[in-house]
Amino acid sequence: MKFNYGPSSRLIVVCGHFGSGKTNVSVALALSLKAAGKKVTLIDLDIVNPYFRAADAEELMHKNNIKCINPQFANTNVDVPSLGAEVRSVFLDNDPNSVAIFDVGGDNGAAALGQYKRDFDRLGYDMICVINKYRPLTDTPGAALEDLREIEYYSRLKFTHIVNNSNLGAETDIEIVESSFEFADKTARLADLPLFCDTVVNAAYITELYEKHPERTFFFIDNTTKKLF
Amino acid sequence: MSNKVLMKGNEALAEAAIRNGCIYFFGYPITPQTELAEYMAKRLPKVNGVCLQAESEVAAINMVLGAASSGVRAMTSSSSPGISLKSEGISYMVGSDLPCLICNVQRGGPGLGGIQPAQQDYLQATKANGHGDLHLFVVAPASVQEMVSLVGRAFDVADTYRVPAMILADGALGQMMEPVDFDAALSERRELPEKTWATNGHGGKRKKNIVNSLFINPDELEKSVLERYQRYAKIEENEVLYEETMVEDADIVIVAYGITSRICKSAIEMARAEGIKVGLVRPITLWPYPKAALAKAAETAKHFLVVELNMGQMVDDVKVATNCRRPVSFFGRTGGMLPTAEDVLAEIRKINGGIR
Numbered sequence: 001m002k003f004n005y006g007p008s009s010r011l012i013v014v015c016g017h018f019g020s021g022k023t024n025v026s027v028a029l030a031l032s033l034k035a036a037g038k039k040v041t042l043i044d045l046d047i048v049n050p051y052f053r054a055a056d057a058e059e060l061m062h063k064n065n066i067k068c069i070n071p072q073f074a075n076t077n078v079d080v081p082s083l084g085a086e087v088r089s090v091f092l093d094n095d096p097n098s099v100a101i102f103d104v105g106g107d108n109g110a111a112a113l114g115q116y117k118r119d120f121d122r123l124g125y126d127m128i129c130v131i132n133k134y135r136p137l138t139d140t141p142g143a144a145l146e147d148l149r150e151i152e153y154y155s156r157l158k159f160t161h162i163v164n165n166s167n168l169g170a171e172t173d174i175e176i177v178e179s180s181f182e183f184a185d186k187t188a189r190l191a192d193l194p195l196f197c198d199t200v201v202n203a204a205y206i207t208e209l210y211e212k213h214p215e216r217t218f219f220f221i222d223n224t225t226k227k228l229f
Numbered sequence: 230m231s232n233k234v235l236m237k238g239n240e241a242l243a244e245a246a247i248r249n250g251c252i253y254f255f256g257y258p259i260t261p262q263t264e265l266a267e268y269m270a271k272r273l274p275k276v277n278g279v280c281l282q283a284e285s286e287v288a289a290i291n292m293v294l295g296a297a298s299s300g301v302r303a304m305t306s307s308s309s310p311g312i313s314l315k316s317e318g319i320s321y322m323v324g325s326d327l328p329c330l331i332c333n334v335q336r337g338g339p340g341l342g343g344i345q346p347a348q349q350d351y352l353q354a355t356k357a358n359g360h361g362d363l364h365l366f367v368v369a370p371a372s373v374q375e376m377v378s379l380v381g382r383a384f385d386v387a388d389t390y391r392v393p394a395m396i397l398a399d400g401a402l403g404q405m406m407e408p409v410d411f412d413a414a415l416s417e418r419r420e421l422p423e424k425t426w427a428t429n430g431h432g433g434k435r436k437k438n439i440v441n442s443l444f445i446n447p448d449e450l451e452k453s454v455l456e457r458y459q460r461y462a463k464i465e466e467n468e469v470l471y472e473e474t475m476v477e478d479a480d481i482v483i484v485a486y487g488i489t490s491r492i493c494k495s496a497i498e499m500a501r502a503e504g505i506k507v508g509l510v511r512p513i514t515l516w517p518y519p520k521a522a523l524a525k526a527a528e529t530a531k532h533f534l535v536v537e538l539n540m541g542q543m544v545d546d547v548k549v550a551t552n553c554r555r556p557v558s559f560f561g562r563t564g565g566m567l568p569t570a571e572d573v574l575a576e577i578r579k580i581n582g583g584i585r
Contacts, residue, residue, distance in 0.1 A: 019235070019236075136234045169235055
């Protein structure tokens with residue numbers, strides 16, 4: 001599958017409005033970087049929502065030899081927002097082939113990143129803003145930008161890339177994906193950031209999308225968060 | 230182009246309330262319903278509404294009481310332990326004949342319990358969510374889209390009969406994201422009575438209104454309860470909602486509501502593929518209960534199977550509705566665990582073996 005990974009730092013922060021699909025994007029990114037030969041660590045920094053989180057994808061990650069660092073008490077009886085000292089270990093990893101992906105809780109949950117600001121500034125980072133046109137509070141470029149700035153404020157970091165993860169869950173079809181391009185391009189323009197890909201939840205659409213829109217980059221992401229049925 | 234948006238159940242409940250004219254929200258955070266209050270906090274200031282995080286659940290429900298007294302649409306939301314705390318205020322609202330909406334996004338209990346989905350508050354919601362003779366209008370949505378349509382229905386019923394209404398959801402529905410179409414859900418509107426009882430300022434033009442649940446004189450108190458029960462009778466007559474799936478030829482009829490009904494639908498498809506005739510009666514209103522639909526199903530079905538995320542709280546309602554004409558079995562998980570469709574299928578097979 002054609003995929004040009006935009007960000008190039010060894011520290012990648014994935015953030016966005018709550019429910020925008022940060023965890024799915026983080027997991028897909030981890031898998032694709034692993035496939036490209038990187039040593040990948042996925043860090044679940046979501047201290048906001050104890051229901052759907054990267055920690056749920058742990059089995060899949062282990063199967064693919066991707067290291068996971070989860071909040072100390074994730075999915076236990078004491079699901080308190082607590083981040084272990086282990087998170088710091090990724091800032092001490094000097095291996096040029098290693099990549100750490102931070103899956104961060106939405107909106108003010110990004111404040112959890114603040115404590116690592118000095119490390120991020122020292123080592124350099126990429127920060128991806130995940131956007132979804134079909135989420136009501138971020139359904140216009142203006143609203144998406146407002147949310148993006150809010151996250152930057154709480155995290156004390158700056159976004160470097162945008163991922164267009166516009167989808168309607170199980171009802172996503174090609175038209176749903178296509179009709180989000182204008183929103184995504186405009187949001188990226190407003191934020192003055194590169195849009196590095198549009199995500200596609202159904203692998204079957206990718207060929208057709210590339211035929212119709214050769215100028216864009218599509219990235220297949222599987223829905224890995226908890227399946228209820 | 231589709232008008233659909235992707236929303237969490239909790240957010241959809243909040244947005245639906247706003248679109249149904251409720252711009253006064255009073256709550257206290259608790260997992261798994263917190264997104265509802267967060268959404269209100271973001272949206273209500275933009276529509277000149279009030280979203281207030283109270284100091285406790287008890288304070289929040291009493292703020293709803295105050296707001297509703299003035300005739301506006303007001304709501305609160307919580308999850309199981311918080312609903313228990315609100316019970317006193319809920320009873321006061323019943324006693325004061327005040328409409329409002331209460332959302333219970335249930336989690337596992339008893340006590341602090343857990344944060345995962347459960348249906349362990351069925352009896353509390355349908356039988357006695359407070360002291361005194363009382364009922365709430367209780368609806369159990371099974372999808373995010375249905376959450377939206379039932380919010381409008383709940384407010385309308387509450388306003389029509391002057392009763393508190395409750396959306397009885399669960400952590401799974403509150404947290405799951407599904408596409409919703411608000412325009413489709415808002416199409417049905419009904420005539421609502423004017424709130425002549427509201428304490429919204431008489432301007433010297435009418436007698437003052439008093440909203441109160443204290444009746445020291447037992448004659449008066451009895452009269453007020455009897456009058457309320459006449460309204461309850463009308464609700465039972467006019468407001469029952471349920472969904473039937475393949476009941477006509479079914480040997481086994483499953484009775485399940487909310488998230489559990491969706492798991493059961495998958496199990497029914499699997500059972501039908503094996504040649505076992507299974508159907509589903511899904512109560513949408515839990516009070517009033519769809520007694521007639523179940524009584525009718527009992528004419529043809531051989532066996533009922535109640536599936537819930539609790540220890541069998543609805544079983545007696547099915548037995549009463551069907552007058553115990555057929556055996557009623559129960560299958561469920563509790564404390565935050567969800568059964569799989571395969572688990573339900575295994576129960577269906579067991580019952581089917583017995584029927585032969």
